[in-house]
């Protein structure tokens with residue numbers, strides 16, 4: 001995988017004051033809906049804020065989390081650290097979206113959650129010319145629809161990389177491709 005998400009690089013700075021974060025400094029990242037564009041192909045963007053400038057409830061966001069930059073000498077983690085709760089939150093927040101690009105994003109998050117057994121496949125449903133997976137949230141009776149986007153493996157890998165970058169789930173660049181949905185059996 002060579003294409004990285006364009007806005008993301010190793011450096012991170014506060015959206016408000018422009019200050020670059022130091023290793024080990026705690027800051028807050030948040031995921032937002034934006035107009036889909038070449039820069040934001042899935043209509044989602046991530047912003048970082050220093051602890052002093054986090055706007056909190058004043059801005060509408062899909063998810064936010066506290067994070068910190070690793071020490072530069074710290075060896076790159078080999079495994080992806082996936083925060084299931086963060087994925088679930090975004091999955092449910094995007095339930096009402098009808099934006100095509102965000103639907104792809106939600107679909108791949110759904111696949112990740114199925115693999116991680118946080119969602120369980122209960123069946124399928126057709127409505128019009130769309131088909132949906134019915135997924136149940138583990139340990140609950142809540143059943144949700146997941147529109148089947150019929151993405152190619154390559155598309156799933158590309159989207160999962162973006163999810164990793166936007167949601168801060170990976171520490172390396174290309175690990176997602178190897179470890180996440182492309183990895184074993186797909187929920188098909």
Ligand SMILES: [Zn+2]
Nearest residue numbers: 014017050053
């Ligand atoms: Zn700041």
